[in-house]
Amino acid sequence: MSHIQVAQRVTRLPPYLFGRINKMIYDKRTAGDDVIELGMGNPSDPPQEMVIDKLAEAARDPRNHRYSKSNGIANLRREVGAKYFKKYGVRLDPTDEVIVCLGSKEGFSHMCLAMMGPGDTAIVPSPYFPVHVYGVALASGNVITLPVANSDKFLSDIAYTCETLYPRPKLLILCYPHNPSSVVVEQGFYDEVVKLAKKYGLMVISDFAYADVAFDGYHPPSFLASKGAIDVGVEFTTMSKGYNMAGWRIGFCCGNREMIQALATIKGYYDYGMFQAIQIAAIVALRHTDAAVEEQSVIYQGRRDTLCDGLARMGWEPNVPKAGMFVWQPIPEPWRSRMSTMDFAMMLLEKGNVAVSPGSGFGPAGEGFLRMSLVENENRLKQAVRHIKQCLKEAEDEWTAKGEVTTEAGKP
Structure with a gap:
């Protein structure tokens, strides 16, 4: 049997860490x-009925089954621009500063391909x-990861990296509300980013995937709302979260027209656009x-409170997020010392x-x-907490039966 030698870009990728978990879920x-x-x-909740009805109506029109434009139809790009102006006060030219993507993940990946090459370096927040x-x-680029938990330190770390690394980094990747850690920022943070x-x-x-999911009166700011941001970058948004349209794969990239044009060039070679x-x-x-969309945030906030309250009653110390769909939960001792995450x-x-x-x-x-999502309803989340509590009790009993005694350091 001959050996097939795949491209180096594939061999650079590590084994998929979630593979074991996904296989066990399936089994x-x-x-x-x-x-x-x-x-x-x-998301487990459905889109609005009027949206589904419009999809069915449009699908019955024979004209909509032709190839579409790879950058998205004009009316959709105009609607994205209208949302940015209404929500963030940002004016966008829908012709040159908005492009439709097959989900923001596809758009992001192809933007990297358009911007990066061998020897280029990107700064990425960590965890990532x-x-x-x-x-x-x-895209054959290199990555430098910087801790995201403290926003002021993150900014200073960016400056230090740019001062000391040669050649300087070419790309800065941001993600707020942050996935997975749920760290949030205010507009002033982006003002400083533009200066840097x-x-x-x-x-x-x-x-900006979690733009539409926020709690307790917090309103996630847009990078593009900072003065001069459109001169230096772009922003990806999606309809997967707040609109419950994850499987529809609808994302958008807005901002710097040269970067948008570069992405459009790549997409023009790779796809014929969205249905x-x-x-x-x-x-x-x-x-x-x-x-x-606002009501969906209220639903997620209720789920957040249910999960965090349950974890707290179990003796854990939950990180209560202000935005996003996840609780970034530290594993308590003695479990953290006993086993890997x-x-x-x-x-x-x-x-x-x-x-x-x-x-x-x-x-x-x-x-x-642990990253724990808020996609299940409140009853299921309560059930999950009960299952976790029982699971840990049984594991503790097993250790005790084997004569393993936990030390003050948390190690058996």
Whole structure:
């Protein structure tokens, strides 16, 4: 049998860390087990009926089954521009400063391909959403990760990196509300980012996937709302979260027209655009469902409170997020010292039928944390907490039965 030598860009990718968990979820569900899925941020609520109705209507029009434009139909791009002006006060030219993507993840990956090459370096916040690192790697670029927890220190670390690294980094990738850690920022943070970008010649990509999901009166700011931002970067948004249209794969990239044009060039070679009926339905969603998007945040806030309250009653110390679809939960002692984050997550799945994302799947800085999504309803979240509590009790009893005594350091 001949050996097939794949491209180096593929061999640079590490093994998929969530593969073990996904396989166990599949095996358990095949065996009839009821697995509570808190791992993936995959919305379980449906889009609005009027949006689904418009999709069905548009799908019956024969004209919508032709190839579409790879950058999106004009009316949808205009609607995106209208939302930016209404919500953030940002004026965008829908012809040159807005492009439609097949989900923001596709757009981000192709933007990396358009902007990066061998020898180029990107700064990425850590812990990181995997595509922020591997989208750069697939474009043959290098990555420097900087801790995201303290926003002021993150800014100073960016400046220090640009001052000391030669050649200087070419790209700065941002993600607020942050996935996975749920760190948030105010507009002043982006003002400083623009200053740094202009000083050091950085291009900026803002991943604004959780723009529509926020709690307790917090309003996530847009990078593009900072003065001069459009001179140095772009922002990706999506209809997956607040609009419950994840499987529809509708994303947008807005901002610097040269970067938009570069992305359009790549997309022109790779795809023929999104199914036009979906784009028409997306126009209806953007135009008429603002109230439903706000209500969805209220639903997520209720789920957040249910999960965090349950974890607190269990003796954990939850990080209560102000935005996003996840709780970034530190694993308490003695479990943190007893086993790796992956092993802890596998134990919850194997013995408790609760699937979570191990923090180590988001880079070394995620070790010791779990990412727990808010996609299940409140009753299911309460059930998940009960299962976790019982699972840990049974594991503790097993250790005790084996004569393993926990020391003050938390190690058996």
